[in-house]
Amino acid sequence: DADVTQTPRNRITKTGKRIMLECSQTKGHDRMYWYRQDPGLGLRLIYYSFDVKDINKGEISDGYSVSRQAQAKFSLSLESAIPNQTALYFCATSDLNRDTGELFFGEGSRLTVL
Amino acid sequence: GQNIDQPTEMTATEGAIVQINCTYQTSGFNGLFWYQQHAGEAPTFLSYNVLDGLEEKGRFSSFLSRSKGYSYLLLKELQMKDSASYLCAVSNSNYQLIWGAGTKLIIKP
Numbered sequence: 364d365a366d367v368t369q370t371p372r373n374r375i376t377k378t379g380k381r382i383m384l385e386c387s388q389t390k391g392h393d394r395m396y397w398y399r400q401d402p403g404l405g406l407r408l409i410y411y412s413f414d415v416k417d418i419n420k421g422e423i424s425d426g427y428s429v430s431r432q433a434q435a436k437f438s439l440s441l442e443s444a445i446p447n448q449t450a451l452y453f454c455a456t457s458d459l460n461r462d463t464g465e466l467f468f469g470e471g472s473r474l475t476v477l
Numbered sequence: 478g479q480n481i482d483q484p485t486e487m488t489a490t491e492g493a494i495v496q497i498n499c500t501y502q503t504s505g506f507n508g509l510f511w512y513q514q515h516a517g518e519a520p521t522f523l524s525y526n527v528l529d530g531l532e533e534k535g536r537f538s539s540f541l542s543r544s545k546g547y548s549y550l551l552l553k554e555l556q557m558k559d560s561a562s563y564l565c566a567v568s569n570s571n572y573q574l575i576w577g578a579g580t581k582l583i584i585k586p
Contacts, residue, residue: 405481405576406520406564453519463508463527464568468519 366390369454369469377477382441384472386454394457395437396466397421397429399450406453412437444476479503481577483565488583489555497550497563497580505570511539511550512564514579520564523550552582560584 367388376382386395397409408421410429418429426448430438441448454469482500489495501509508527512520526532526541526548538551550563562579569575 403485403578405578406566406574407576408573463510463525464572464574465510465522465525466512466520466574468521470519471517 367454367456367467367469369452369472371472372470373473375475375477376444378443378445380444380476382444382474384439384452384454384474386437386439386469388435388454388456388467388469390456390458390467391434392456392458392467393434395431396455396457397427397437397439398453398455399423399448400453400471401450409439409452441474444474446476449474449476479569479575481565481567481575483563483577483580485578486581486583488585489552491555491557491584491586493555494551494553495555495582497552497565497582499548499550499565499577501546501548501565501567501575501577503567503569503575506543507568507570507572509539509541509548510564510566510568510574511548512566514562514564516561523563555584557584557586 370385393414396411398406407423409427412418412431415431428440452472455466511523514520524539531540536553541548562581564579565577566574
């Protein structure tokens with residue numbers, strides 16, 4: 364089983380619908396992140412959380428919200444999806460105590476907004 | 478602003494050597510990462526450099542020059558499975574990762 368699990372893996376929805384992408388991890392890491400990836404662009408940070416009571420906006424947080432329900436769970440919501448939110452979304456974790464700050468990624472959630 | 482530049486696409490031959498360059502301009506520096514990403518899959522960690530010089534790990538090596546804002550990833554004895562995108566990322570003064578758009582490496586027989 365994957366250490367970082369994302370659901371759903373694929374989702375097609377319509378403009379205006381509310382969507383939630385879920386992420387859970389068994390690595391015991393404190394830090395969790397949500398990124399989106401678009402063709403020709405680097406990974407862009409949406410939100411990140413360093414512990415359950417800590418939520419921070421990334422570079423492209425508009426139109427998104429998150430919830431850190433537990434150390435192991437970090438959900439991303441699109442309150443009213445729009446077509447330019449069509450992208451591949453990745454959840455990632457990192458270990459506070461690891462010097463390199465290496466990220467461990469989930470398998471991705473491909474979202475299409477029609 | 479902060480930016481990471483790397484070539485969009487490169488082509489190499491199976492068994493050969495390829496060097497993928499990355500230049501960066503960031504607010505501070507706390508290390509440079511290389512990740513490999515196969516199409517439709519998650520990025521996976523390849524290397525981390527925080528001091529100048531060459532880090533070797535099997536067929537892959539990564540080099541860093543902080544004064545030049547430059548790194549490269551060297552892949553030797555290329556195999557077909559090395560066909561993937563290679564992502565360069567820099568940890569800035571706030572320990573936030575700034576990502577390049579990635580270099581798509583195509584390996585030909």
